[in-house]
Amino acid sequence: MSSTSTDVEELPDAASASAGPIKLGPSKAQVVAQYLLGMGVALVPFAVLYNDFYWINILTFAYLMAGLASAWNIIGGFGGQFSLAHGAVFGVGAYFAGQMCLIYGLSPWLAMPIGAVLVAAIAVLISWPTFRLRGPFFAIATMAFNEVVAVFANYSETLTGGARGLLIPFRASFANMIFVERWKSTLLMFVYMAFVAGISVAIRHSRLGYYLLSVREDEDSARASGVNVVAVKLWGMAISAALTAIGGTLFAMFIRFLDPPTLFSLPEVGVKFALLSLIGGVGTIWGPLLGAALVIPLENFIRATLGGLPGVHLVILGLLLMLAARFLKRGIVGALGAIRWPRWMSRR
């Protein structure tokens, strides 16, 4: 597979290497500082808009989608495995938390980790047969999986409430993850995004992260270097799916109404994660977050101004997706990286 985005750190040149020990990429302190700076910037809109009734909803959703896109990016971007199952994973996480809350009165804080582990196990089972193969079989199988989960969700009244959907009663409390003040939900979504981004940073600079990149860049070479390709993909998928399921729980308690068309629509959910990542910069840490920061408000703007035409926001998203795949393969992050910054602005 040829490289779609290469943010692998450059090796230091011979002159600087001879001066001291070889340094690969930024130091731990730099990474942490960058992460904290990024999260600080991401918190600015919240600090400005937390009292604004219109913007706070958009912001809540943008934080959630940023976290979800970031979770997708772990397997889709770092690992280069185009998953379309994440919509299903998200939906199962949402339904699990919703039903646990409705039937057993279980707090979503408890349902969340259980659901995440459960969903990760399902994702591994689904991915294993296709991860052994080359090419787009994984994308096709995961798309089929999304469809099957949607069909079952529609079919099974007992598990999901079927086509009528599930309504989670409004019982505001911290234990229920339901808040009277909207900004508290927003803050929760921000914490989720920061959590996923943190894990993403940690993975990116860990052994697993380098393995995932090596699998994406050249599976044969990775295997020849002793990387257990299938295991690496499965770990990436499991972590990514677990984080996505957590996002599903948060979504369930925020929206409090779950039905199959909302959760399993590919353009609105499953593909959206991938789309946000692509537009921001697939395979980078900041790409998915930037993508969500741009696309979610844009979508709301289109809906608000051209709402009379059904599907118009998706027409524009489809166009954006085609254009980005064609002309902006490395996303905004890649485009920014390609600019020749004046010397005083350059990072090193």
Place this chain on the structure above:
Amino acid sequence: MDNIVTILIYGLLLGGIYGLVSIGLTLIFGVIRITNFAHGEILMIGMYGTYFVYAWTGMSPYAALFVVVPAMFVVGLLVQRLLIQPLLNEPMMQIFVTFGLLIFLENFVLMLTQGAALGIPSDNGPQVISLLGNKVSIAQIFAFAASTLIAIGLHLFLNYTMMGKAIRAVTQDKRAAATMGINVNRIFLLTFGIGTAITGVASVFLTPIYTLSPTIGGNFVLAAFAVVVLGGLGSVWGAYIAGLIIGVVEAFAGFYIDPTLKSAVWFLIFIAVLIVRPSGLFGIVGAEEVGFREQH
């Protein structure tokens, strides 16, 4: 027993439809290995094209073949030239771009039609005949016949013409094909065009059978991929037979289990095939790897 014969007949006719829908994808995904997720939506615009030709001229919908098929060939050329060709060596971006096309086409048609359901009324001429005591729609028999004829034609084309050999050569090794004097980009362009034109034929034969909606493509795309993988990538016969198998399986599952769970049945078949025999029922062993290996 009567039940079984009836289900078998309906299953085979349904299988004919799946075969018809899948043969274009056999060429595009099976032979030249382009992951076209917008296949169902290309079928959908063909169906709308057929409907509008029928509505404006008042002729038989089958007469729309002469308009829709050339138009779809051009659509295929445009999609390949503008979207796929620049991304030929980037499978991940192919998925992105074809998904963009899927979302765009589906919602563009939704925007234009405002979601109104369109269909060809079945009140002109005899529409149903009796087959072994079962009432069968003539449109479905036409679709079955078209599927069979196209499968034979495509098989002969791929195996016995110079162009067909060139197409298969390009799939196996682009660079070696180029050194043999084959214009690789042109072959990709024409193959994608032909695949889309065949999908255009399929859309004409499906229009009298189904009620049109912008999301109708979604009903076929999974089945089409399942058929191509089950039949074996690159095998036209495989896809034809696999279409019939999926149709029959769906008919039996619909009768004995539940019609709404049909995609679950496809999915299980699909996963089982990938585990047990990734080259499909009629594919050459290892065919699933050809064309997905890195080529520079």
